[in-house]
Amino acid sequence: MSRYSQLCPVYFGSGEVNNTGTIAKKLGMTNVLLVTEKTIVETGIPQKVIDSLLKSGITVSVYDGVKMDAPDTTVIEGTKLAESTGADGIIGCGGGSSLDTAKGIALYFTNKKNVDIKKMIHFDPANPITLNPALKTVMIPTTSGTGSESTFVAVITDTDTHQKCGCIVWANAAVVDPDLTLGLGRTITAYTGMDAFSHCNECLCNVMPNPHSDTLALNSIERIYKWLPVAVEEPDCKEARYNLAIASNFAGIAFQDSQVNVGHAMAHALGARLHIPHGIGCALVTPSVIELVAGARPEIYRKIAEIFELEISSDEELPTKLADAVRSFNRRIGIPSMKDLGITRDQVLSTVNYALSEMMRMGCIVAQDEAIITDMMAEVYDSYQ
Incomplete structure (x- = not known):
C-alpha cells in the first residue's frame, strides 16, 4: 500500500517572494517573526520578505541568530523573541538550518509551557507525546537542497549530546523562488x-x-x-x-x-x-x-x-x-x-x-x-x- 501526500501549497516561480505578504495574510498572520541568519540578511533577501509583509499590513520582527545544524538553543532564543513580540506566525527564510529553526520555534512556542525542548525534539514513535499545533508558518528556501519547506520534520541538534533529532512539524505554505538562489x-x-x-x-x-x-x-x-x-x-x-x-x-x-x-x-x-x-x-x-x-x-x-x-x-x-x-x-x-x-x-x-x-x-x-x-x-x- 502506498500513501501520497503534499503537506502544503507551494508558490513557485520567479519573483514569488514578493507575494509573501499576501500568502501570510491568507493564513491569518498579523504579527510575524522572520527567522533567518546574519549572512542571509546581508544578501538583502529577507528585506524583500519584510517589504512584502509590511505592504500587506503585517508587523515584522527579525530573529537572525540561526546557526548551522539548528541547535536547540537557537529554538529557545527565537521562541523567547516570538513571545516578547506577540508573534502569531513564523516565517523561515534561508537554508535548511533557517527553515528547521523556524519550524522548531513554531512548535516550541505553543508547547513550551508543557514540554521540555529536549523531549520535544527527541521524537520517540514508541512513546509519542501529545503536542499542541504549531504556529502558522511560511518557509522560503534560499538554497536548493534540503526540501524542508515540504517535509514534516524539523531537524534540530541537541546541544548536550550533539545528536541530530527530529520533531514533527510542517509548513502551512512554501515560497520557492529560484531567483533567491542566483549568485549562490x-x-x-x-x-x-x-x-x-x-x-x-x-x-x-x-x-x-x-x-x-x-x-x-x-x-x-x-x-x-x-x-x-x-x-x-x-x-x-x-x-x-x-x-x-x-x-x-x-x-x-x-x-x-x-x-x-x-x-x-x-x-x-x-x-x-x-x-x-x-x-x-x-x-x-x-x-x-x-x-x-x-x-x-x-x-x-x-x-x-x-x-x-x-x-x-x-x-x-x-x-x-x-x-x-x-x-x-x-x-x-x-x-x-x-x-x-x-x-x-x-x-x-x-x-x-x-x-x-x-x-x-x-x-x-x-x-x-x-x-x-x-x-x-x-x-x-x-x-x-
Missing part, C-alpha cells in the same frame, strides 16, 4: 544539490517504495545531473537555478512519502561527530549506499544509470559502475574528500556506532549490521581520495 557560491550550490540528490536516492531504496516518490525522485535526479554542474560553474544561470529549485522541492515532497534511511544515518553521524556540512556528508555517503542497494532494485537503478549515460550490461555490474559514476560527478562539482577536509580514516570509522544508533537506517531496503556500516564508512574514505 559554487561550494554551497554543490553541497546543497547533493543533499537533494541523496534524498532522491534514499527514497528509491526505501522498504516501502512509492510510485509517487519514485517519479519525483527520478525527475529530480535527472535535473540535478544536468543542471548542478552548470549552476556550479555559472552561478547566475537562471535556467539552472530554476531546475535545481524544482529538483530540491520535488525531492522534499518525495521523501515526505518515502523516507530517507541509511545514507542520512551515516551523514548525520559524520556531521555530529566530525562537524562537516550535511551536504558534504550526503554527497560522500551516497555512492556507498548505491553499492549497497542498487542490486535490490535494479529496474529503478538502471533508470538512474541511463540518466548518467552509463552502459550497463548486467545487474551484477550496476551497483559498482553507478556508484563510481556518482563519485566522478562529486569530483566534477568539487565535493572535497575526507582527506581534503583533514579527516583521517580512523575518525571516519569512529562514527559507525552513531550511525548504527540512528533508527532511520532501518527504512533501507537492504538491512545493515555493524560490519556493513563499517565497510560503508571505510569506503567513504578509501574510494574517494
